[in-house]
Amino acid sequence: MKTIDELLSEGVAGKRVFVRADLNVPLDGTTITDDGRIRAVLPTVKALAEAGARVVVASHLGRPKGAPDPAFSLAPAAARLGELLGADVAFATDTVGDSAQAVVAGLADGQVAVVENLRFNAGETSKDDAERAAFADQLAALADVYVGDGFGAVHRKHASVYDLPARLPHYAGHLIATEVGVLKKLTDDVQRPYVVALGGAKVSDKLAVIDQLLGKADRLLIGGGMAYTFLKAKGYEVGISLLQEDQIPVVTEYLERAEKSGVEIVLPVDVLVAPEFPDLKTKAPAHPTTVAADAIPADQEGLDIGPETRKLYASKLADAATVFWNGPMGVFEHPDYAEGTKAVAQALVDSKGFTVVGGGDSAAAVRTLGFDETAFGHISTGGGASLEYLEGKTLPGLAALED
Ligand SMILES: Nc1ncnc2c1ncn2[C@@H]1O[C@H](COP(=O)(O)OP(=O)(O)OP(=O)(O)O)[C@@H](O)[C@H]1O
Numbered sequence: 203m204k205t206i207d208e209l210l211s212e213g214v215a216g217k218r219v220f221v222r223a224d225l226n227v228p229l230d231g232t233t234i235t236d237d238g239r240i241r242a243v244l245p246t247v248k249a250l251a252e253a254g255a256r257v258v259v260a261s262h263l264g265r266p267k268g269a270p271d272p273a274f275s276l277a278p279a280a281a282r283l284g285e286l287l288g289a290d291v292a293f294a295t296d297t298v299g300d301s302a303q304a305v306v307a308g309l310a311d312g313q314v315a316v317v318e319n320l321r322f323n324a325g326e327t328s329k330d331d332a333e334r335a336a337f338a339d340q341l342a343a344l345a346d347v348y349v350g351d352g353f354g355a356v357h358r359k360h361a362s363v364y365d366l367p368a369r370l371p372h373y374a375g376h377l378i379a380t381e382v383g384v385l386k387k388l389t390d391d392v393q394r395p396y397v398v399a400l401g402g403a404k405v406s407d408k409l410a411v412i413d414q415l416l417g418k419a420d421r422l423l424i425g426g427g428m429a430y431t432f433l434k435a436k437g438y439e440v441g442i443s444l445l446q447e448d449q450i451p452v453v454t455e456y457l458e459r460a461e462k463s464g465v466e467i468v469l470p471v472d473v474l475v476a477p478e479f480p481d482l483k484t485k486a487p488a489h490p491t492t493v494a495a496d497a498i499p500a501d502q503e504g505l506d507i508g509p510e511t512r513k514l515y516a517s518k519l520a521d522a523a524t525v526f527w528n529g530p531m532g533v534f535e536h537p538d539y540a541e542g543t544k545a546v547a548q549a550l551v552d553s554k555g556f557t558v559v560g561g562g563d564s565a566a567a568v569r570t571l572g573f574d575e576t577a578f579g580h581i582s583t584g585g586g587a588s589l590e591y592l593e594g595k596t597l598p599g600l601a602a603l604e605d
Pocket residue numbers: 354401402403404405425426427428444504505506528529530531532533534535560561562563564565583584585586587
């Protein structure tokens with residue numbers, strides 16, 4: 203894989219360089235609540251701009267449905283990138299249309315532009331190769347060189363991640379190089395006990411990774427929205443909690459396999475429930491109730507792990523030599539459901555092992571809950587991406603950067 207260092211030594215002055223970043227930051231309206239993913243791509247953008255490149259930054263944000271949707275505009279991220287760079291950043295109100303073409307044509311050497319959300323175009327995420335290729339052709343017309351630096355999205359076979367690098371000379375940016383360097387340690391020579399904590403809301407995506415993790419980790423702690431499919435597989439009722447009903451047989455098989463192979467799968471023993479999802483805007487008190495994991499009322503939703511589970515998970519993390527954690531333990535954005543995530547974060551801080559936190563919201567949680575980033579071994583910008591890397595999968599966005 204050629205890296206940006208080679209590109210810089212070859213010279214980029216005057217060249218249009220397309221940087222595929224992951225600027226998928228958490229937003230409260232148009233306010234960015236954690237800018238970690240923007241800061242993470244700064245070394246690449248700065249280096250290119252300082253070398254005189256005309257830098258075209260592109261990213262997805264959220265999961266819009268292949269058409270423009272103002273709620274998912276990258277405008278706030280572009281503004282924040284400008285603040286962090288201390289320079290004007292031009293913004294194109296479309297991705298490959300008139301605005302993008304004009305903004306890119308107007309760039310001077312060393313200037314930076316951001317184009318609008320890649321996923322406002324159906325071709326970006328299409329499963330149809332020809333549709334993705336057609337969009338990649340339009341993206342390729344905007345640049346001379348491609349730099350892949352959106353680590354959080356390298357597990358997606360999307361046009362800007364997978365098809366576009368095949369059309370341009372391509373290089374890995376600083377962030378991808380750093381992320382892969384650290385995660386390699388967890389695949390090549392992992393120190394044991396190796397404990398993986400999984401939570402979050404992207405349950406269908408992430409249940410699949412457990413298949414491989416069962417052969418690699420010594421212990422799996424399950425929290426967040428992920429926990430309820432496991433509790434249901436054990437025969438408990440989960441009320442109106444997040445549930446991946448079709449995955450219950452798969453999860454049942456995981457539980458059986460873990461038992462046979464001596465891998466510990468640790469599930470919540472108690473949870474915080476409420477009749478409705480909390481208001482994340484007003485943060486109005488949610489008045490949750492603590493119930494045993496096998497006693498979730500039919501009309502209630504599990505929104506965080508409970509106090510006994512917090513202690514249990516801290517004890518299961520205490521002797522770990524290596525920890526990988528992806529996915530908040532609860533709806534940490536609301537103060538009534540942040541304690542589970544705080545407890546796991548604190549257990550990582552207290553750990554003597556090598557600790558890695560992965561994921562947009564997981565990393566944001568660590569920072570917004572007031573933890574010092576340097577207390578963790580590594581904070582990865584990718585959740586799904588790092589999990590799939592740890593599974594040993596070939597990731598489309600990394601494969602595409604190979605020569
Ligand atoms: N019990 C729960 N029910 C519903 N949502 C939950 C629950 N627990 C956690 N969440 C939500 O999960 C979200 C984060 O999940 P997600 O899987 O996206 O993690 P991530 O760290 O961002 O990883 P990635 O980078 O792969 O997106 C948070 O917004 C949080 O509110």
